[in-house]
Amino acid sequence: MNKRTIAKLCFGLIAILTSIASAQEDDSKDRGKSISESEFLSAVKSSFKVNNDAEWKRFTDPTLTICNKTMDRPSGAQVKQILQREKSSITLPKHGNYMGNWEKGKIWVEGAHGGRIGLPGFADADNPAKPNGANCYACHAVDPNFPQNGNMGPSLTNFGKIRGQSTAIQKYTYEYIFNAKAFNPCSLMPRFGHGEGHLLTAEQIADVVAFLLDPKSPVNLPKRDTP
Ligand code: HEC
Structure with missing residues (x-):
């Protein structure tokens, strides 16, 4: 290595060290600065992007405020308060x-409308005039014939085959989907109802x-052979 190359390398090294030092300085300038909660x-x-004020209200309601502030670790008293409040929001369908x-449930489970995730101009773009769907496959496996699923939540395949159809399990399933936070205070599952x-x-x-x-639902039947 000649002197010229060594000099170039030294120069390069100094440039790198100086840029690291100045980046650290910039970073430390911001450290300790705080902004107010409203800011x-x-x-x-x-x-x-929120779709409407009701959606924004839901994101900032008393339950989510507690979950956000405690990083999803509410105190015992807060847990009691949340479960009570969320349980009281659950209502029965009109048909009782x-x-x-x-x-119809299959359509709602598969549908992503209402999450407003399709961009205008694309095929099947999200359309506020369409009934909302639930996009359960974003987080769960459900019908084994459906081509894709998320795994943030547990698999719901064979749910009825495993749990049965007693009134107690019907009520539990209905209430869980209506408001998961009535069971698990800072559940990651959206409160659909x-x-x-x-x-x-x-x-x-x-x-x-x-x-x-339902025992006739594909959720509780063996996966169909694909042709
Ligand atoms: C954003 C992710 C997410 C979405 C979307 C979601 N879930 Fe969940 N779900 C979860 C998680 C995580 C759990 C595990 C328990 C918890 O955190 O509440 C769960 C738990 C459940 C349970 C209780 C399971 C049991 O073993 O008792 C049911 C039933 C359920 N989900 C049904 C649904 C249905 C039906 C949909 C669509 C209408 C749906 N979920 C959409 C994340 C999700």
């Missing part, structure tokens, strides 16, 4: 049954319960 919320609101029509601007109607939830529990 924080307005920054989140302006950078986050926990189970509806499984064929909860509050103003809810994602699913009580009747749609009963259809979804039927899709999970």
Whole structure:
């Protein structure tokens, strides 16, 4: 290695060290600076696309505020408070049954409309005029014939085959889907029936319960052979 190359390498090294040092300086300038809660919320609101005020209210309601502030670790007293409040939001469908029509439930479970994830101009773009779907496959395996599924939540395949169809299991399933936070205070599962601007109607939830529990639903039948 000649002197010129060594000099170039030294120069390069110094340049790198100087840029690291100045980046650290920039970083330390911001450290310790704090913003108020309202500044924080307005920054989140302006950078986050919400569909309507009801949706924003849901994200900032007393339950989610506690979950956010405690990083999903509410105190014992807060857990009691949340479970009580969330349980009281659950209402029965107008027809009075926990189970509806499984064929309709299949449509709601598969549908992603209402999450407003399709961009205008694309085939099947999300359309606010369409009834909302639940997009359960984002987090769960459900019908074994469906081509894809998420795994944030447990598999619901064979749910009715394993749990049966007793009134107690119908009620549990209905209530869990209506408001998962009535069972698990900071559940990651959306509260489908909860509050103003809810994602699913009580009747749609009963259809979804039927899709999970009905022995004739593909959820509880063996996977079909693909041709
Ligand atoms: C964003 C992810 C997510 C979505 C979307 C979601 N879930 Fe869940 N679900 C979960 C998680 C995580 C759990 C585990 C328990 C918990 O955290 O509440 C769960 C638990 C459940 C349970 C209780 C399971 C048991 O073993 O008792 C049922 C029933 C259920 N989900 C049904 C559904 C249905 C039906 C849909 C669509 C209408 C749905 N979930 C959509 C994340 C999700």
